Amino acid sequence: MGIDTDERGAAGRALLARGGVPVVLAPMAGITNRAFRRLAREHARAATGGVATGIYVTEMITSRALVERNEETMRMIATDPDESPRSVQLYGVDPATVAAAVHLLIDEDRADHIDLNFGCPVAKVTRKGGGSALPWKRGLFRAIVSAAVTTADQTARAHGRPAVPVTVKMRKGIDPDHLTYLEAGRAAAEEGAAWVALHGRTAAQLYGGEADWDSIARLVEELEPYGVPVLGNGDVWTHVHAARMIEQTGAAGVVVGRGCLGRPWLFGQLAASFTGVEIPADPDLRAVTETMRHHASLLIEVLGPESGPRDFRKHIAWYLKGFAVRREIRQGLALVDTLDDVDDLIARIDLDQPWPGSVSEGPRGRTQPGKRVALPDGWLDDPDDLTGFLDDIRGAELSISGG
């Protein structure tokens, strides 16, 4: 057993309190860059008069790329001066490399919170035993969490700085016959994770079907004796779902991913709902295009004049979902090269359209149904046997990009 778990549970609650509302922007590769986090935070601030923001996690970075100081990785962990706490999501498969990455983040004062990703369902990663396949090998899972927590504590202490909480994000397991979340949740709590966030799907489900909120309630119960908060994740599309998830599961907070794609104002509505102030109405198309344009300008500021517009293109369909906008304008927006292009195309849209309602409030982003999970041969035979798998697992870190 690692650190005093009561203390660790308290650290998780303190971290949530620091956000002001129990809302976490789910790490999403290719989405939750500095520009998107700022945009979402601005909405939360505006809705609550600056009182509450929530917690906004970076895109996932790999521990190895960080330790090697990959240029793109260093850009991905950069935060705004007013970003607090600075939450970085780390993915790693090797305890020593994860420890080195945690050390770097804290030694160089680059993060206030480190979230460990054990949920990636992508075949090229699980095929090597990484991502959501990894918690099945329970000794390795425990060793990674332990290395991260211990290193975080030692490094912060060496600098005389406040502890940097380490949290864990996971899925229910590999498939219905190979669930890992209860055992992995207990292990994470025992090793000192400050919270455990559960996406209520197995890897086999990818993003299909409905998230199983009962599993979240079950984990809340399981971790109760440890005092470690559980955060619920999966299918929070509106503030109503967020409140319902907390009520139904007893989770200490919600982690919101796809619901905010093309809807960054959702964070304003969530923050308002949890602070008890008036919930901002959904925007009409004029306001949506203003947010879109602002998003494009932030991306250009953060990623530069070439990558910024390119990155912006993927958001168009989400922003315009449910509105009547001609096909050639949508297509044009999905090919913009400059902010002027964005302005010219928006000028051609009939902006007097109200929010389309429920058609725009359901599933969006990844929605693939599941399939059989690709795993290394013999992976499931023995959860304690890593013989012959370690080379594969290391390879799993080279081919990952979120999950």
Ligand SMILES: Cc1cc2nc3c(=O)[nH]c(=O)nc-3n(C[C@H](O)[C@H](O)[C@H](O)COP(=O)(O)O)c2cc1C
């Ligand atoms: C485009 C995309 C990228 C994602 N990247 C990551 C990631 O880097 N790390 C991670 O832990 N989860 C990642 N996820 C999973 C989400 O964080 C979240 O667990 C999942 O989408 C379920 O929550 P939701 O129903 O609110 O979307 C990603 C999801 C999507 C749609």
